[in-house]
Amino acid sequence: ETGVTQTPRHLVMGMTNKKSLKCEQHLGHNAMYWYKQSAKKPLELMFVYNFKEQTENNSVPSRFSPECPNSSHLFLHLHTLQPEDSALYLCASSQGSIGYNEQFFGPGTRLTVL
């Protein structure tokens, strides 16, 4: 039990669909992250939220739209995706205090875009 849950675990969608990925952390953390991992590539940071505010957008295309309604929940809204967006999408959270360093990752959502 990592304390970070992601739903759904697997998602298949067409290029014209709209879907959302959900992440929830039960650890009382105040920062949340979205990462993307394409096949045979390193994890890429997408977005960072601190205290519900977006503090980093790593040049992510607008077809990916994050939402952080509170410190425990993070969403990634998807629309008009491309097949090359097929990847493992990972959510993580961390506590904001200096000296407390560990990021906890969820199990990921395996996305396939047809």
Added chain:
Amino acid sequence: DAKTTQPPSMDCAEGRAANLPCNHSTISGNEYVYWYRQIHSQGPQYIIHGLKNNETNEMASLIITEDRKSSTLILPHATLRDTAVYYCIVKISGNTPLVFGKGTRLSVIA
């Protein structure tokens, strides 16, 4: 871009110590060395971190050279379940995100 250099792959016999090296020659004085691992298609898992001193926990030991330009992660008795990609990352403390490189793919062989 990742600030670390790791060998792409390593093998280790089950029950033996696995020593995974990492070079971080441009590390700054306030940057920590972190190690994470990712078992196939799962989320990365924190292993250990350190600043200057060597560190040990229930999973591994971290040896940092005196000049801090390199480090070694030691899994004292590798098991088949330790087969994973191991990432060495340097970053400052707090809510700064992790920047992942390609890591080292460790294969533990029976």
